[in-house]
Amino acid sequence: MGGQNDKYEYETEAHTFYVGANANPIPKLDLSGVLSFTKGTANIHDLDFSGDPFTLAVNGRTDDYSFTYINGSEEYSDLEYVMWELELTGNYSITEQLGLTVNWLYSEYQDQEEYVYGELDGKTWSLSSFVTYRF
Amino acid sequence: MKITTTIVMSVFIVLGLACLAIAEDAKPYDIEISVGGSMNDLDETDGGRVAEYDSTVDKNANWILGGKVSYTLDKVAFDAYGEYLDGDDQAYGANLDLSRILMLETDYLRFFHRLDHDNLNHLLASLARSGQGATLYHTDFNASDNYGITRSEWKSQAKLNVPMVPGLSFTFNHRFEERKGMDQARTMSKCSSCHVVGVSKDISETTNEWNPSVNYRMGPISMNYDFSYRSFNSGSDVPENLYFQAQNPGAAPGTNADFGARLQYDQDDGSLPFSRTADSEKWSHKIKVKADLPADNKVNLSYVYSKATNNDSDDGGSALYGDAGKELSVDYWALNGGWHWKVNKAMAFTLKGKYQDMDGSEVGVDVNDITDVISGTSQTYADFLGEDFDFRRQSAYDEDEYSLDAKFAWKILKDLKLKLGYELEYLDRENAEYHHVVDDTTTQKFSIGSKWRPMMGLRVSADYEFTFVDDPYVFHNTMCPSWDEAQALGFAPGTYSVDSWYSKYVYGVRTMNRSNQPETVNDIRIKTCWMATDKINTNVHMHYKIAENSDAGGSDWEQDMFNGGLNVMYTPTAKLGINFGYNYFYDKYEAMFCSAFYNG
Numbered sequence: 106m107g108g109q110n111d112k113y114e115y116e117t118e119a120h121t122f123y124v125g126a127n128a129n130p131i132p133k134l135d136l137s138g139v140l141s142f143t144k145g146t147a148n149i150h151d152l153d154f155s156g157d158p159f160t161l162a163v164n165g166r167t168d169d170y171s172f173t174y175i176n177g178s179e180e181y182s183d184l185e186y187v188m189w190e191l192e193l194t195g196n197y198s199i200t201e202q203l204g205l206t207v208n209w210l211y212s213e214y215q216d217q218e219e220y221v222y223g224e225l226d227g228k229t230w231s232l233s234s235f236v237t238y239r240f
Numbered sequence: 241m242k243i244t245t246t247i248v249m250s251v252f253i254v255l256g257l258a259c260l261a262i263a264e265d266a267k268p269y270d271i272e273i274s275v276g277g278s279m280n281d282l283d284e285t286d287g288g289r290v291a292e293y294d295s296t297v298d299k300n301a302n303w304i305l306g307g308k309v310s311y312t313l314d315k316v317a318f319d320a321y322g323e324y325l326d327g328d329d330q331a332y333g334a335n336l337d338l339s340r341i342l343m344l345e346t347d348y349l350r351f352f353h354r355l356d357h358d359n360l361n362h363l364l365a366s367l368a369r370s371g372q373g374a375t376l377y378h379t380d381f382n383a384s385d386n387y388g389i390t391r392s393e394w395k396s397q398a399k400l401n402v403p404m405v406p407g408l409s410f411t412f413n414h415r416f417e418e419r420k421g422m423d424q425a426r427t428m429s430k431c432s433s434c435h436v437v438g439v440s441k442d443i444s445e446t447t448n449e450w451n452p453s454v455n456y457r458m459g460p461i462s463m464n465y466d467f468s469y470r471s472f473n474s475g476s477d478v479p480e481n482l483y484f485q486a487q488n489p490g491a492a493p494g495t496n497a498d499f500g501a502r503l504q505y506d507q508d509d510g511s512l513p514f515s516r517t518a519d520s521e522k523w524s525h526k527i528k529v530k531a532d533l534p535a536d537n538k539v540n541l542s543y544v545y546s547k548a549t550n551n552d553s554d555d556g557g558s559a560l561y562g563d564a565g566k567e568l569s570v571d572y573w574a575l576n577g578g579w580h581w582k583v584n585k586a587m588a589f590t591l592k593g594k595y596q597d598m599d600g601s602e603v604g605v606d607v608n609d610i611t612d613v614i615s616g617t618s619q620t621y622a623d624f625l626g627e628d629f630d631f632r633r634q635s636a637y638d639e640d641e642y643s644l645d646a647k648f649a650w651k652i653l654k655d656l657k658l659k660l661g662y663e664l665e666y667l668d669r670e671n672a673e674y675h676h677v678v679d680d681t682t683t684q685k686f687s688i689g690s691k692w693r694p695m696m697g698l699r700v701s702a703d704y705e706f707t708f709v710d711d712p713y714v715f716h717n718t719m720c721p722s723w724d725e726a727q728a729l730g731f732a733p734g735t736y737s738v739d740s741w742y743s744k745y746v747y748g749v750r751t752m753n754r755s756n757q758p759e760t761v762n763d764i765r766i767k768t769c770w771m772a773t774d775k776i777n778t779n780v781h782m783h784y785k786i787a788e789n790s791d792a793g794g795s796d797w798e799q800d801m802f803n804g805g806l807n808v809m810y811t812p813t814a815k816l817g818i819n820f821g822y823n824y825f826y827d828k829y830e831a832m833f834c835s836a837f838y839n840g
Binding site: 112113114115116117118119120121122123124125126127128129130152181186188206212213214216220221222223224225226227228229230231232233234235236237238239240 | 269270271272273274275276277278279280281282283284285288289290291294296297304306356357358359360361362795805814815816817818819820821822823824825826827828829830831832833
């Protein structure tokens, strides 16, 4: 006994967009930045079972079965997320030997359809700076 | 961690002081040292994807330490680099070249990978009647654990060109990989997949790979022998699970022992190990000969032999997985040949052939005997059937494969190149009947492609490939049990007896073949690069694939895939560059779906 679905679809889509720039506005200073955006979705379509709920009696005990929850898998399997990332970097040559680098990174993940791993929302940033000395 | 940080900082300080001393001399040296820090913040819910490969964002702050050294004098060259962000984010490497006679290279990389945690909450299929226990439920024993693996890899290479024998060289490669951390292990509990459990499992795995080779070139002929040994060792936890007591869900607890006669294991067998990762090793030998022949002909011939072994399959059995009784291995050998002929300045022809043979161990699996008897009798099910449940496993690896690949390239015009290709592959599966799959598969690929420069600054390439597979890999009668066929065989709805075997009335009446492999594939790719002006450069790419299998039984299997994108680079001045791009990916599968209900 069971259910049958002659044709179902599993569809995945992803859009990725980025824009970046690098510039040398004044001598000794290099600037660069990148912004990226990704939107991903995945869905099951047309998942349906042709069978109706039924009853099965075994050893005098009656069990009722339904496809209700299995049909729900169409919804459980939905995926949708949006991801942003922005990185800005600056390099300044203080002297021929000494340079300063500053970097800022921001990243955000928006989980818009909770999947089997729970809600994976998150955002992070980091501000980094270091000096480089060349001998 | 503090000790590691102290050691690393000390190394950089010592390196810095040494550099100051070295810098007094002339400039065969190039030295660079970076010191800094980072402030971080991470806000996430269930582990998150936002910093999948970043270990530092967990900390409020971390050091940034880096350095590079290079030295060149006469015929000696040395360079090294290092970068330390935290204990789980490090990279180091060095190269040494002594007169091109001895060359040494080593690289080390360590990073952290956050892993997902399956909360199991999606396992919701259940009886329709309210108040009844679910037919599928779950327990996550370590729901609050976060999972992740620190991966380290150390690769080294040494090459010796023997000065006394021109053309003779020895190479030695070594790779060491370590994976440490914690991951989730899952298993089924109760009598089938009715109850799924998840537990945390400590991971500690190492892979060691040794690869010496010798190369010799004598005039137009070059020869190579390559040996490789790889061992994989797991010191990971082997989690255990205490399975539920065998119990008819329709009977009061403890009142029905009949299920014990039907189950391979239950609570009476105590905690049983699962999610084991076997130790393994692989040996391989490769011999290759290449020759440059007159009239722009080149030929090559190679032979490969390898043996991969599971070193833990002879460790003895368990109620859960039986006893294979010996180490299992897969033997592989292959013969490859190739011929390349540059016909003239405009034409070239390439022909490649290959034969490979793979044999996996055939093994008898000693299944744990069930000692409980059928209720109301003195017989076990093995007694009742007149046979036990031991079985002989024929390897699905046993196969022979023949392939032929021909390519023809023709420069028709100064700015137009054409290429044609044909590939034929025949695969013979020796144990297909035991695995209910197709015996043999013949794959043919026809391809045509071109590269065209219609005008200065514009390049266009287009490729089309058609694949025809007869018959694709298909599982026979793998799904959709027929209720009508089950009843025709004698199964009466609503009844139960010791003869109500799933093997006969469910598995035995499955009607549909299934596959996710195509019978035909149409694959087209187009790419253009256009330098519109000396300041604007663009490229556009497109890839479309449609694959179908109408030989799978039931409804067809289909795949539609499209990937396309645009990239633009704009450089208005020498001091400003702007680039942007867009990529679109679409993939759709159409398939059939069957689900059988099983009554506890």
